Amino acid sequence: MSELSPNAKKVIEDHIGRYPSKQAVTLPALHVVQEETGCVSNKAMKEIADILGLSPAQIHDTMSFYGFFRTEEDPVGKVRVWICRSLPCMLRGGEELLAELCERWGIQPGGTTADGQITLELAECLGACDGAPCMLLNDELSLRVDADEVEKQARGNG
Amino acid sequence: MSNTEFKPVLLGRVGRPNSQTLESYRADGGYQALAKALSMANTDVIEVVKSSGLRGRGGAGFPTGLKWTFLPKDVNGPIYLCINGDESEPGTFNNRVLIEEDPHQVLEGIVISSFATRATTAYFYLRYEYGRCYRVLKKAIDEMYANNLLGKNILGSNYSLDIHLHRGACAYICGEETGLIESLEGKRAWPRIKPPFPAIEGAFRRPTVVNNVETMACIPHILQKGPEWFMSMGVAKDPNNPRDAGSYGPKLYCISGHVNKPGLVELPMGISARDLIDKHAGGVWKGRKAKAVVPGGISMGFMTEKELDTPLDFNGPGRVGCLGLGTAAVIVIDDQTSMVDVLYNACRFFAHESCGQCTPCREGTAWSTKILERIRAGHGKLSDIDLLLEISNSIGTIPGSTICGLADGAAWPIKTAINKFRPEFEEYITSGRKSESRLLAGAH
Numbered sequence: 001m002s003e004l005s006p007n008a009k010k011v012i013e014d015h016i017g018r019y020p021s022k023q024a025v026t027l028p029a030l031h032v033v034q035e036e037t038g039c040v041s042n043k044a045m046k047e048i049a050d051i052l053g054l055s056p057a058q059i060h061d062t063m064s065f066y067g068f069f070r071t072e073e074d075p076v077g078k079v080r081v082w083i084c085r086s087l088p089c090m091l092r093g094g095e096e097l098l099a100e101l102c103e104r105w106g107i108q109p110g111g112t113t114a115d116g117q118i119t120l121e122l123a124e125c126l127g128a129c130d131g132a133p134c135m136l137l138n139d140e141l142s143l144r145v146d147a148d149e150v151e152k153q154a155r156g157n158g
Numbered sequence: 159m160s161n162t163e164f165k166p167v168l169l170g171r172v173g174r175p176n177s178q179t180l181e182s183y184r185a186d187g188g189y190q191a192l193a194k195a196l197s198m199a200n201t202d203v204i205e206v207v208k209s210s211g212l213r214g215r216g217g218a219g220f221p222t223g224l225k226w227t228f229l230p231k232d233v234n235g236p237i238y239l240c241i242n243g244d245e246s247e248p249g250t251f252n253n254r255v256l257i258e259e260d261p262h263q264v265l266e267g268i269v270i271s272s273f274a275t276r277a278t279t280a281y282f283y284l285r286y287e288y289g290r291c292y293r294v295l296k297k298a299i300d301e302m303y304a305n306n307l308l309g310k311n312i313l314g315s316n317y318s319l320d321i322h323l324h325r326g327a328c329a330y331i332c333g334e335e336t337g338l339i340e341s342l343e344g345k346r347a348w349p350r351i352k353p354p355f356p357a358i359e360g361a362f363r364r365p366t367v368v369n370n371v372e373t374m375a376c377i378p379h380i381l382q383k384g385p386e387w388f389m390s391m392g393v394a395k396d397p398n399n400p401r402d403a404g405s406y407g408p409k410l411y412c413i414s415g416h417v418n419k420p421g422l423v424e425l426p427m428g429i430s431a432r433d434l435i436d437k438h439a440g441g442v443w444k445g446r447k448a449k450a451v452v453p454g455g456i457s458m459g460f461m462t463e464k465e466l467d468t469p470l471d472f473n474g475p476g477r478v479g480c481l482g483l484g485t486a487a488v489i490v491i492d493d494q495t496s497m498v499d500v501l502y503n504a505c506r507f508f509a510h511e512s513c514g515q516c517t518p519c520r521e522g523t524a525w526s527t528k529i530l531e532r533i534r535a536g537h538g539k540l541s542d543i544d545l546l547l548e549i550s551n552s553i554g555t556i557p558g559s560t561i562c563g564l565a566d567g568a569a570w571p572i573k574t575a576i577n578k579f580r581p582e583f584e585e586y587i588t589s590g591r592k593s594e595s596r597l598l599a600g601a602h
Contacts, residue, residue: 018320023343027326027327028324031327052344061345061346062345068328082287086456086507087249087500087503088248088489090499091489092415092416123328124248124507125248125330127251127287128251129249129250129414130421132414136287136289139287139288139290
């Protein structure tokens with residue numbers, strides 16, 4: 001049984017022609033698997049390596065550099081909420097917002113709510129400083145949010 | 159030209175209905191600059207950009223046309239253009255707005271620049287967090303392929319180009335050009351030792367140019383309106399300084415922090431920080447005064463209230479001890495905010511984002527954060543202040559202890575905060591006060 005979905009395999013194959021080296025498909029491959037399964041399992045890592053003609057260790061080396069990708073022991077919930085804590089957001093309540101969400105959901109940054117719905121992450125500058133404090137929900141930015149707004153979007157999504 | 163008369167160029171189409179579509183871009187004269195460029199010799203396009211005085215908008219301010227001339231004359235095989243859309247410097251969001259609102263302006267600049275540099279493939283490296291940008295760009299690129307603006311024989315010429323979008327994975331270091339290249343190649347984003355510079359050996363070990371998004375947005379305007387138009391704006395080069403390349407053209411200034419109206423403003427380069435805050439950002443919020451202002455992203459360090467008349471051109475911030483203009487992202491800190499908290503935030507950012515390759519950076523950023531944690535917990539010692547300074551003087555490319563400039567960016571907030579606000583640090587430590595902000599256990 002293959003760990004990679006037919007769609008993931010297709011995405012990976014489609015990317016190969018775009019670069020002069022197959023290794024360059026590592027990030028696109030990790031992204032599609034992370035998006036589909038909430039993590040990149042060891043088996044998926046090995047299958048990506050096989051398609052790209054690499055050692056699984058090379059995939060792991062790249063994957064572990066970017067805190068973005070999760071292992072199978074630590075998958076993300078249905079939605080992933082990132083709260084920015086860098087200076088422009090910190091000056092406008094970003095850290096308090098993050099702390100409030102931690103208390104409200106009973107988790108620490110990086111953790112997932114008990115119902116598996118929301119993974120809360122701290123983020124360094126999300127590039128939406130004109131709307132501080134801001135959040136990223138999956139990959140969509142929302143500007144000028146408070147805890148109620150974050151909760152509403154996180155519960156209403158996924 | 160006074161600032162009040164200035165009509166935005168790069169943001170000229172922002173906010174118009176359907177500003178993202180090819181149809182509306184063309185109705186506003188879009189892609190005429192590309193047609194013009196394709197009728198010229200590629201070396202003449204480089205000459206136009208070179209003579210405009212355009213300097214890269216990503217932070218380092220290197221002259222764009224000059225960078226292009228570093229490509230070898232005779233090349234067998236591909237040349238690559240990489241677009242640095244990994245905008246992650248705290249306070250910076252101009253690329254996001256440019257892409258979300260007017261993607262074709264950026265893409266036209268990319269095609270012209272690729273033609274000029276003889277690149278046949280362009281990789282647009284976009285930070286993962288900009289999901290909306292990704293979808294807007296994808297649609298715009300599809301429109302271009304369908305209308306002979308990308309692919310084979312663009313607009314009937316014998317020039318062909320492909321653009322591929324490549325998403326990052328939330329790592330600040332990918333904004334460093336060789337870190338970006340390593341990341342593009344599917345590796346950890348560890349910056350390379352230079353030389354060789356990317357122009358000689360870059361992506362996939364081929365000659366490569368890496369350019370910023372805002373830089374690309376300037377290119378079609380320079381082609382259409384001419385280098386003299388570009389040089390009619392900004393601050394002329396100092397005739398007594400042969401190394402000064404001047405600060406020409408329009409510039410996007412991001413304003414965030416404690417102002418009434420945070421946002422993005424386009425102005426001729428060289429406005430003072432004070433005018434930017436008072437005239438374009440509604441002043442400091444809550445009737446307060448500014449205590450400190452970051453001139454161009456947190457890496458550049460801090461200016462004091464007294465230094466706010468400094469012009470925000472390529473030279474101004476450096477004259478008051480900052481690292482440079484950086485990304486022209488201005489962050490305003492009011493007089494009720496503790497500089498200890500602000501510096502802690504900056505140090506924590508760099509500790510989180512150091513790639514770990516060079517020991518002075520990895521350890522220096524981590525220890526400066528720990529020292530500030532100790533001070534904020536009420537256990538600081540006065541000697542910690544000089545220890546922080548010693549760390550800041552030891553890390554980076556300026557002392558020569560690291561491969562890339564991330565650590566210089568980590569050092570400058572420390573140097574400027576302590577040199578300019580030392581009594582505040584001393585008072586914080588001697589009073590035994592603790593930070594009022596809520597510390598998160600386990601939040602690293």
